Amino acid sequence: MSKYLIRAMILPMTGPDDFYEQGEIAVAGDRIVSVGKIGSAPDDFQPDRIIDLPQDVVMPGLINTHTHAAMTMLRGYADDMSLMPWLEEKVWPFEAKMTAEDMYWGSALALCEMIRSGTTTMVDMYMHEEETAQAVLKAGSRAVLSRGMTGFDPVNASKGLEDNIKLFQTYHHAGEGRIKVFFGPHAPYTCPGEFLQEIKREADKLDAGIHIHVAETKSELDIIKERYGKTPVEWLEEQGLFGGQVIAAHCVYLTSKDMDILKQYGVCVAHNPESNMKLNSGTAPITQLLQRGITVGIGTDGTSSNNDLDMFCEMRSASLQQKLVGSPEDLKAYEVLEMATSGGAKVCGFKDLGKIAPGYKADLISIDFTQPHFYPRFSIPSHLVYSAKGPDVRTVMVDGKLLMEDRKLLTLDEKTICQEVEQRAKKIASTFS
Amino acid sequence: MSKYLIRAMILPMTGPDDFYEQGEIAVAGDRIVSVGKIGSAPDDFQPDRIIDLPQDVVMPGLINTHTHAAMTMLRGYADDMSLMPWLEEKVWPFEAKMTAEDMYWGSALALCEMIRSGTTTMVDMYMHEEETAQAVLKAGSRAVLSRGMTGFDPVNASKGLEDNIKLFQTYHHAGEGRIKVFFGPHAPYTCPGEFLQEIKREADKLDAGIHIHVAETKSELDIIKERYGKTPVEWLEEQGLFGGQVIAAHCVYLTSKDMDILKQYGVCVAHNPESNMKLNSGTAPITQLLQRGITVGIGTDGTSSNNDLDMFCEMRSASLQQKLVGSPEDLKAYEVLEMATSGGAKVCGFKDLGKIAPGYKADLISIDFTQPHFYPRFSIPSHLVYSAKGPDVRTVMVDGKLLMEDRKLLTLDEKTICQEVEQRAKKIASTFS
Numbered sequence: 001m002s003k004y005l006i007r008a009m010i011l012p013m014t015g016p017d018d019f020y021e022q023g024e025i026a027v028a029g030d031r032i033v034s035v036g037k038i039g040s041a042p043d044d045f046q047p048d049r050i051i052d053l054p055q056d057v058v059m060p061g062l063i064n065t066h067t068h069a070a071m072t073m074l075r076g077y078a079d080d081m082s083l084m085p086w087l088e089e090k091v092w093p094f095e096a097k098m099t100a101e102d103m104y105w106g107s108a109l110a111l112c113e114m115i116r117s118g119t120t121t122m123v124d125m126y127m128h129e130e131e132t133a134q135a136v137l138k139a140g141s142r143a144v145l146s147r148g149m150t151g152f153d154p155v156n157a158s159k160g161l162e163d164n165i166k167l168f169q170t171y172h173h174a175g176e177g178r179i180k181v182f183f184g185p186h187a188p189y190t191c192p193g194e195f196l197q198e199i200k201r202e203a204d205k206l207d208a209g210i211h212i213h214v215a216e217t218k219s220e221l222d223i224i225k226e227r228y229g230k231t232p233v234e235w236l237e238e239q240g241l242f243g244g245q246v247i248a249a250h251c252v253y254l255t256s257k258d259m260d261i262l263k264q265y266g267v268c269v270a271h272n273p274e275s276n277m278k279l280n281s282g283t284a285p286i287t288q289l290l291q292r293g294i295t296v297g298i299g300t301d302g303t304s305s306n307n308d309l310d311m312f313c314e315m316r317s318a319s320l321q322q323k324l325v326g327s328p329e330d331l332k333a334y335e336v337l338e339m340a341t342s343g344g345a346k347v348c349g350f351k352d353l354g355k356i357a358p359g360y361k362a363d364l365i366s367i368d369f370t371q372p373h374f375y376p377r378f379s380i381p382s383h384l385v386y387s388a389k390g391p392d393v394r395t396v397m398v399d400g401k402l403l404m405e406d407r408k409l410l411t412l413d414e415k416t417i418c419q420e421v422e423q424r425a426k427k428i429a430s431t432f433s
Numbered sequence: 434m435s436k437y438l439i440r441a442m443i444l445p446m447t448g449p450d451d452f453y454e455q456g457e458i459a460v461a462g463d464r465i466v467s468v469g470k471i472g473s474a475p476d477d478f479q480p481d482r483i484i485d486l487p488q489d490v491v492m493p494g495l496i497n498t499h500t501h502a503a504m505t506m507l508r509g510y511a512d513d514m515s516l517m518p519w520l521e522e523k524v525w526p527f528e529a530k531m532t533a534e535d536m537y538w539g540s541a542l543a544l545c546e547m548i549r550s551g552t553t554t555m556v557d558m559y560m561h562e563e564e565t566a567q568a569v570l571k572a573g574s575r576a577v578l579s580r581g582m583t584g585f586d587p588v589n590a591s592k593g594l595e596d597n598i599k600l601f602q603t604y605h606h607a608g609e610g611r612i613k614v615f616f617g618p619h620a621p622y623t624c625p626g627e628f629l630q631e632i633k634r635e636a637d638k639l640d641a642g643i644h645i646h647v648a649e650t651k652s653e654l655d656i657i658k659e660r661y662g663k664t665p666v667e668w669l670e671e672q673g674l675f676g677g678q679v680i681a682a683h684c685v686y687l688t689s690k691d692m693d694i695l696k697q698y699g700v701c702v703a704h705n706p707e708s709n710m711k712l713n714s715g716t717a718p719i720t721q722l723l724q725r726g727i728t729v730g731i732g733t734d735g736t737s738s739n740n741d742l743d744m745f746c747e748m749r750s751a752s753l754q755q756k757l758v759g760s761p762e763d764l765k766a767y768e769v770l771e772m773a774t775s776g777g778a779k780v781c782g783f784k785d786l787g788k789i790a791p792g793y794k795a796d797l798i799s800i801d802f803t804q805p806h807f808y809p810r811f812s813i814p815s816h817l818v819y820s821a822k823g824p825d826v827r828t829v830m831v832d833g834k835l836l837m838e839d840r841k842l843l844t845l846d847e848k849t850i851c852q853e854v855e856q857r858a859k860k861i862a863s864t865f866s
């Protein structure tokens with residue numbers, strides 16, 4: 001068991017006034033022992049190593065609550081297109097040619113980028129998710145994984161559910177508990193009611209959570225209303241999908257009644273501002289959701305509709321988009337940071353994550369505050385949300401283990417991963433030209 | 434006269450299909466001699482130095498068409514507030530205490546950040562602009578400077594105009610032509626018609642351009658309509674302000690007739706998406722302006738309403754905001770890059786800037802494409818707009834001189850500048866507490 005004493009400026013995310021300009025965090029094994037001013041660690045704490053970062057701000061690792069990691073394979077392959085031609089002519093044909101191995105390398109590339117930009121936990125949904133699990137184990141990061149399932153083709157549906165159950169049996173709690181497995185029905189418009197009910201039964205048997213796209217586009221809203229005479233949220237409630245740990249990604253089109261339902265069942269929302277803008281999906285009512293006490297996390301969505309996995313940029317976009325449609329007072333810097341840390345932890349159902357506090361998991365990042373865009377230092381939360389970018393991250397620790405130091409990745413062979421993805425992605429693209 | 438041969442991937446911004454995967458640029462003095470594949474430089478070209486950047490993309494330096502550089506002094510001082518309390522309780526009282534020296538250090542900090550993030554030219558408007566000029570001369574970058582002038586207090590108005598004339602006489606064409614001086618009437622709602630007419634007469638005498646805020650907020654539109662029965666653009670036309678080189682910053686609230694007027698007089702627009710979102714100003718009709726053939730550049734505005742000067746983030750926000758209100762096909766990656774390079778050059782009235790082409794000014798930046806967020810390399814323009822961030826910039830050259838190499842600033846003492854701003858800004862803030 002390694003013991004570290006980390007000395008830095010510390011934003012523990014335990015309350016808006018909590019900040020240590022000269023602070024220290026004691027870490028033993030995978031847990032935080034203490035946090036406070038320099039000298040606050042227990043007298044008998046004997047670190048193996050002192051990590052001195054006096055010009056860095058240390059905060060909880062960021063939690064990306066909705067992504068499709070292996071879609072890095074499609075980054076820059078198709079942009080600036082309308083949703084349906086983008087999906088039908090570009091994304092789906094490309095995905096159909098992706099092998100399990102491609103999924104491994106695509107996920108590994110995503111994890112390189114996530115670690116580099118301070119994301120320590122991701123909530124993922126895709127195919128061949130066992131490959132993503134392997135990449136997560138190799139990277140040493142934390143993840144909530146689910147097999148994306150669609151249900152109108154019965155063969156696909158059974159195969160998907162089988163895969164998700166097997167994924168759970170093999171990887172739930174793997175990596176010393178760093179991996180959780182959820183069930184991943186894709187969306188209300190791609191899954192019939194019976195299939196959703198079957199998924200929910202299986203998930204409940206295993207005490208597993210659910211991760212699903214909900215009310216992402218106006219077109220989805222129209223389809224569900226025409227098909228069932230209800231909103232997507234009303235219809236999902238009717239199928240009995242809610243209750244237990246449920247992550248509803250996007251939630252752009254919600255009625256007041258929908259919000260009541262989400263609140264009633266404790267459904268958590270994963271907000272994806274950049275993807276919602278880039279695909280013209282719309283603006284999710286985040287300010288209203290937060291006012292009702294609904295838990296909201298932030299996600300990047302996949303790199304085909306973003307195109308990066310930088311949670312700092314995503315936090316900024318989250319705030320700016322709400323301010324644009326509401327008021328400059330909406331989604332204040334500290335609130336956005338809460339969504340990306342403790343909020344994200346609640347979305348995932350981790351009770352001991354997202355804050356720097358005794359007993360919490362040691363998932364920490366440090367941001368190099370010597371950069372000119374962090375001066376003058378009037379407000380650390382403002383700087384983190386409105387000025388910071390992923391490449392400002394210097395150090396990343398997950399479960400008490402260092403994954404990046406001084407911007408060098410320690411668990412992943414970045415160069416090989418970039419080259420593998422380059423070759424594999426170009427090979428698939430070449431089959432269409 | 435220094436001669437460089439730069440070898441890299443090259444995006445010359447001379448047309449959507451122009452790209453050299455293994456390219457070279459010959460630079461002699463302040464100008465580009467040639468650009469093409471490796472081996473394309475003239476046979477008799479004898480470089481003093483070969484700069485080898487095989488994994489970098491070299492493109493024209495970015496042009497920030499609207500900012501208030503010295504406002505870095507206020508970064509993070511007041512955020513998440515509504516416009517009027519933000520201005521009246523925070524920004525204006527703070528600005529009133531800023532000395533000429535503060536303006537120098539604030540501008541120097543802005544220039545550190547701009548160079549670091551690939552901006553080689555800025556269009557600035559503020560007070561004590563001679564201090565900003567000094568900082569620009571020291572930094573070695575390019576700038577269009579104007580003295581911000583308001584006109585309802587006659588003493589202030591005369592002083593402002595005197596300052597702007599003196600600024601022109603002292604600094605126009607300074608730094609081997611790197612500085613231009615424009616006239617900076619603040620906005621239609623802060624300048625009476627007679628004052629605008631006087632400014633225009635002085636500017637015309639000197640053949641100087643004009644830089645003004647126009648139709649930034651709904652409240653401005655309402656004030657001008659109530660005061661004069663016209664839109665801000667109609668009223669400015671009536672004052673004779675248009676014609677010649679005019680930069681209209683923001684232009685959020687425009688009628689179809691306003692756009693016709695802008696087109697008729699060749700008025701250029703500086704678009705500031707992040708500031709417009711953060712202050713809830715609204716969404717400027719950029720897609721429509723471009724469709725009419727109006728020149729649009731991108732600007733960050735000041736760091737009090739942004740809060741950084743990162744033009745890569747600003748390009749992304751420009752595209753995402755237009756896609757959100759229009760369609761995913763709006764503001765495609767290459768169009769946004771054009772706005773930030775050749776478009777910006779037109780906004781400033783530089784005829785030989787914003788492209789990598791023989792005879793053009795050697796204002797170049799290189800972006801480190803070894804980062805995982807630039808793989809796979811399907812589309813360089815998409816990666817630059819949707820994935821790149823300021824800290825990815827490795828090399829910056831202005832007028833054929835290196836200002837940054839391997840992320841080290843060569844002309845500015847960054848550490849001293851950060852510390853000076855920290856002390857000066859905190860000192861002003863302390864007088865209010």
